[in-house]
Amino acid sequence: MRVATWRRWVDGEAFLAVLIWGASFPIVKHGVDSFGPLGFAVVRLIVAIACLLLWLRWRGEALRIERADWPRLAVAGFGAMGLFQILFLVGMHHTTATHSALFLNTSPLWALPISWLVERQRPRLGAIIGAVLGFAGVVAMIGRPEGEARSTLWGDLLTLGAALCWVGVTLIPRPLVRRYGAVPITTWMLIASLVVVSLVGFPETMQSLHEVPGWGAWGALLYTGILAMVGANVFWQRAVQRLGAATTLVYYYLQPGIALVLGAMFVGERIRVTQVIGIMAVFVGVLLAQRAGLQENVPRIAAPVTRRSP
Template identity: 35%
Template sequence: MGPVIGEGPMERKDRIDAFGAASLVGFSLLLGFGQVIIKVGNEGFGPVFFAGLRSVLSLVVLLLWMRARGIRLELGRGNWGPALVMGLFFTGEFVALFIALDLTTVARSALMFYTMPVWLALMAHFLLPGEKLTAVKLAGLALAFAGVALALLVGETGEGALIGDLCALAGAWCWAGLALMARATRLREMRAESQLAWQLAVSAVLLCAMAPLFGPLLRGPELIHWGVLGVRRW
């Protein structure tokens, strides 16, 4: 019998199976919908403030869910340093993503943001054992880079759109750094729920503290904006 999801550290697999592929497709659909939600929410809230509210509400929901399931929050002293760094990456990821979606389109933001596997593969090649890039993988990465470069060259013009594209790329780099921390440090022995709790806790504090630096916190939010905030936390 295989491991039960959520009952401890995941078993590592070198090849993706049908369940993993289906899960990735479903997860990608949810992420894409999430970007649309962010775009709508940014119309009523400052982007960084909206990200901070998201982290606060998501942390409350997560802790309530963990309590209901009897899952203990892991706060081992030896994990504090890596967990804080992971929280910083998480914070940077969402500062960049929410600002990107305020400046550029969802389609372009998604194109840039989901280059994350490319950057992670490059980082892992140098930093993780058993993750060396083969000639075929390098060819795939080269094509991915060419596609991103082409999108930047022929896409929307204007300083705001370019800054938005670059912010989405920065979000991808932070996301890759976060994933690397989860794989390359002692955090890999921590339950996924506790990892996420750390990320949300650190980002909730930092995002709310930084929000006033990025303009007005409120942009005349209406019912739909409060509604997408509720959707986003789930």
């Protein structure tokens, strides 16, 4: 009963996923600068897939997917997840951290109309207010855009494309995760994305491995490969089953706030008043979206899952 009451306010797995991702931004930046964006993407995908395969073997779970579900899985893996890896890392390399965070956090706004069109579920007023309020909080936290020459229109457009792809990563595999589980579907999606990223980034990967980076870069690779790609993605897909894609994506807004708080705790960075207001706005937006998402998905959660006979 206590767990059910707690989840009315905050979903633990969605929060844990964005906590891992929020802490990983400076770590990813270090890895990208050391390996190169595409080389880093390829090697961390290999690490993540190896961990997932070991987990499946230890649990005795199968990777078998029925033929009728392969088209949806292909779109989710080759299309959404594969393109996200490329657009996110290359876009980060060509724009500033401020622009990257701002454009990536447009995902919940895109999710509202896309979920309405795809799932035929009209978003509740609380979900709309939560998404808009959360984005306003992100703008307040990030502050003024950086005026560095490193920020380019090309990099901003790539990051915006990554935000759209992340909506696909969240929305498209939802029926598959319900049927087969989060770990097998996450494994297949990462395998498909590895194929896509390897086709583009193989030369850069060979060069990065020829010039072996330092221990710090390998530590960044292991953190993002194991925690950010395996743990956080599995937590995220499970949360989508309970809340729906549009509601879960509002949790994405928490990442800049988590980065600010961790920076204040461990690096001694100062948090401005406007950033505190932004963090509060994000939390209120998440709470509103959380309540709306649970109300919308109560029938779906309560209904038993029908398994196909072998």
